[in-house]
Amino acid sequence: MKKFKFIIALILFVQFGHAQKYFSKNAVLKFHSDSPMEKIEAVNSTASTVIDISSGKIEFAALNNAFVFEKALMQDHFNENYMESTKFPKTVFKGTIQDVSKLNLTATGTYKVMIQGDLMMHGVTKSVSVPAEFVVDSKGVHANAKFTVKCSDFDIKIPAVVKNNISNDVDITVKVDYNLLNL
Amino acid sequence: MWLYLGSSMLIAQEDLLSLLGKDANTYLTTASFKSTRIINSQSIENTAKGVLDIKIQHRFASIENGVSDFFGLDGASIRLGLEYGLSNRLMLGFGRSSLDKAIDGYFKYRILRQSFGKKQMPLSISIVSAIEIKTTPFSDTKRRNYFSSRMYYSYQLLVARKFSDGFSLQLMPTWVHRNLVKLESDHNDIVSLGVGFRQKLSKRSSLNLEYFYNLPNQLEANLYSPLSIGFDIETGGHVFQLHFSNASAMIYKGFITETPDRWSKGQIHFGFNISRVFTLSK
Numbered sequence: 001m002k003k004f005k006f007i008i009a010l011i012l013f014v015q016f017g018h019a020q021k022y023f024s025k026n027a028v029l030k031f032h033s034d035s036p037m038e039k040i041e042a043v044n045s046t047a048s049t050v051i052d053i054s055s056g057k058i059e060f061a062a063l064n065n066a067f068v069f070e071k072a073l074m075q076d077h078f079n080e081n082y083m084e085s086t087k088f089p090k091t092v093f094k095g096t097i098q099d100v101s102k103l104n105l106t107a108t109g110t111y112k113v114m115i116q117g118d119l120m121m122h123g124v125t126k127s128v129s130v131p132a133e134f135v136v137d138s139k140g141v142h143a144n145a146k147f148t149v150k151c152s153d154f155d156i157k158i159p160a161v162v163k164n165n166i167s168n169d170v171d172i173t174v175k176v177d178y179n180l181l182n183l
Numbered sequence: 184m185w186l187y188l189g190s191s192m193l194i195a196q197e198d199l200l201s202l203l204g205k206d207a208n209t210y211l212t213t214a215s216f217k218s219t220r221i222i223n224s225q226s227i228e229n230t231a232k233g234v235l236d237i238k239i240q241h242r243f244a245s246i247e248n249g250v251s252d253f254f255g256l257d258g259a260s261i262r263l264g265l266e267y268g269l270s271n272r273l274m275l276g277f278g279r280s281s282l283d284k285a286i287d288g289y290f291k292y293r294i295l296r297q298s299f300g301k302k303q304m305p306l307s308i309s310i311v312s313a314i315e316i317k318t319t320p321f322s323d324t325k326r327r328n329y330f331s332s333r334m335y336y337s338y339q340l341l342v343a344r345k346f347s348d349g350f351s352l353q354l355m356p357t358w359v360h361r362n363l364v365k366l367e368s369d370h371n372d373i374v375s376l377g378v379g380f381r382q383k384l385s386k387r388s389s390l391n392l393e394y395f396y397n398l399p400n401q402l403e404a405n406l407y408s409p410l411s412i413g414f415d416i417e418t419g420g421h422v423f424q425l426h427f428s429n430a431s432a433m434i435y436k437g438f439i440t441e442t443p444d445r446w447s448k449g450q451i452h453f454g455f456n457i458s459r460v461f462t463l464s465k
Contacts (some may be wrong), residue, residue, distance in 0.1 A: 023203055046208055046218075050199035059199045065210055071419065071462045072231030076214045081386045086348040092200075162419055181202060 020053045022105065022141060022178035029062055032172040037165040040074060042067040048174055056100030058115060060093040060174075082156050083122055091121040093128075103134055105141050105178075110134070115145070124154045132174075141178040146171065208221060212297035215307065215343055215351040218422045218458050219266055219274070221379040222393045223430060223438045225291055227307045227343035227353055230268040233464035236265035238278070242431040242454035245444055255453060267463075282399040282431055287434045289313035289337075311339040333364035337435035339377075349383035357395065359436050370401045373440045375408070381414040381415070389415045391426070395439050407445050409438045423457040451465045 012073045027047040047062035069075040079085040081161040095117015097103060103111050111134040119128045132145035149169050152159060158166045191239045216226035219236060244258030252258060264278030272293040279286045295308040315335040321328045337360070343353035355377035364371055379393040393411045413426025429445055430438035431452045444450030 020200070021202065025203060048200055048203050048206075050202055052199055057199060061200050063206070063208070063210065065213070066208065072234055073460055073462075077419075084348070084386075165419065178292045 010031055012100065020105075021181040022051045022053070022177045023181040024178050027060065027062075027174065027176040029067075031067060032171045032173070033167045035165055035167040036121070038119050040069070040166065042069045042075070042078065044068070049178075050181065051097070051178065053100065053103070053105060056097040058093075058095050058097055058117070063089055065089070082151070082158075088122050091119070093117055095128075095130075097132075105134065105136055108136050108138070112137075119149070120170050121149075122154045122156055126153055139177075143174070143178060144174045145174040148160050148172070184343075189400065192384070199405065207301050209298050209300040209302040212299065212307070212345050214338075215297070215345040216381050216391075217389060217415040217417050218424060218456070219276075219291075220456055220458075221381065221391050221424050222391055222413045222424065222456075223429065223433060224355060224377055224379060224395070224435075225289075225309075225311050225339065225341060226358075227309055227341050227351075229271070229274040229291055229292075229293060229309070230460065232268045232271045233462060234268050235461045235463050236266040236447065237459050238262070238460070240264065240433050240454070242282075242428075242452050244431075245450040245452055247303070247449045247451070260433075266386060267295070268364050278434070280437070282432055282437060284318040285315055285434055285437070286318060287313055287315040292340075297343075301379065305344060307343045307345075309341040309343075311337070311341065313337040313339075313435055315436050334362050335434075335436035336360040336362075337439075344433045349389075351381050353377075353379045355379065357439060359434065359439050361436060361440065369403055373401050374398050375439050386415075387417045391415055391424070397439065402440060403444055405439065407442050409442045410446060417455060420460055422456075422458040424458070426454055426456075427451050428454060 024046050026045055027049045029044040029047050031042040044062050044067045046066045047060055049060045051058045056103050060080065064083045065079050067078060069078060095115045098114040098116055103113060113132055114129060115132050116129045117127065118125050128147065130145050130147045132143055135142045149172060151170065158168065216228045218226065219228050219230060242260050242263040244252060245256035246254040252351060260282045262278050262280040264276060266274055266276040268274050274291045276289045289311055291309055291311045294377050295304055295306060295311045297307040298304045315337065317333045337357065339355055339357045341353060341355050343351060345351045357375045357377055360372045375395045375397045377395040381389045381391045383389045391413045395409050395454055399410045407429060409428060409430035411425055411426050411428035411430065416423045429450055430442040432438045
């Protein structure tokens with residue numbers, strides 16, 4: 001009987017140790033593009049993300065039409081003309097935290113890591129490498145990242161007439177408050 | 184135990200995001216039409232909250248006379264209009280037409296919005312209520328004329344569905360009430376069943392069609408149902424709508440109940456709407 005209990009405890013321990021995952025359904029993605037004529041900004045605060053600490057895998061998914069713009073017309077055009085959100089509703093990132101062993105989400109501190117993976121957007125998959133920062137404090141686990149995507153890399157065409165209004169480079173800021181995923 | 188560990192590793196290899204379950208948000212369908220008009224009639228679209236839409240509309244004379252009046256371009260009738268979104272559901276509009284020197288005011292309210300995600304709604308439904316006032320002098324000055332005789336009331340129900348990225352269909356039963364009609368035997372109330380669609384040709388252009396079938400035995404003789412066909416071209420903040428129609432009025436009482444021209448006689452009018460939006464408040 002004692003042996004049996006030990007095995008159960010071992011299984012639970014193994015399970016716990018291996019399956020430590022963090023998630024958020026309210027990850028905030030900010031979109032910022034500056035051009036000579038116009039500044040375009042949008043926020044998506046309903047992106048989903050999961051980290052599996054044991055493997056270092058990290059994933060994000062965001063619905064394109066959940067990006068809220070300052071001007072309603074910009075939002076319409078973003079979905080209709082650029083992202084084609086009916087055809088490609090989601091933007092997904094699947095990657096790995098490079099030096100996940102450095103990351104200890106149970107101990108207070110700031111950790112700088114590199115995340116490498118595939119960004120799938122507008123029907124195009126491109127590998128990207130993003131520096132990120134994890135901050136663990138009394139309130140929990142927070143993550144920040146900033147990177148730039150080029151519209152031309154994702155087959156998002158900007159017509160000549162609006163070249164001065166819309167920049168090819170878009171800065172993306174990511175901000176997440178992670179929670180422990182209880183399975 | 185090995186079996187157990189094996190299966191737990193299998194789970195770990197799966198899509199991590201699937202662990203979070205299904206997306207619990209509702210998303211509204213947008214951009215069923217490019218503008219708040221299909222051609223003459225209102226579309227299911229509203230100007231968003233705090234957005235002002237300035238409309239400049241032209242309708243030319245019929246093309247039937249050919250070169251002598253440059254295919255009707257010599258005879259222009261215009262309407263200048265303003266539309267403003269008080270909320271994302273309620274829009275107000277005003278306009279003035281050169282034809283009949285008419286002024287018009289209306290509101291459009293969204294009752295239902297097509298959506299997907301958690302809450303799925305297959306249709307969008309809006310109502311439009313318009314008052315149109317003719318300001319030209321009364322033709323008969325001897326009889327007693329009332330201000331109310333200048334007034335027309337129109338009510339419209341818009342039922343629309345965006346079937347795909349490119350195709351949207353709208354049904355629009357419309358009721359026009361005319362306070363004053365020419366003859367006692369003429370009907371004050373005209374009911375018309377409208378249908379309109381848009382098919383996108385590219386990301387920024389579309390083919391639009393709009394037809395109003397006036398129920399029989401209502402309209403005076405020699406008046407016909409309006410059929411319009413046009414193109415929308417969108418360039419950033421502007422939408423250009425170019426079209427051909429047998430109607431030349433731009434308000435309900437005009438294009439639904441006062442269209443004497445026919446496509447079959449070559450009485451076709453070229454026209455355009457230009458819409459420019461300004462975000463006034465956020």
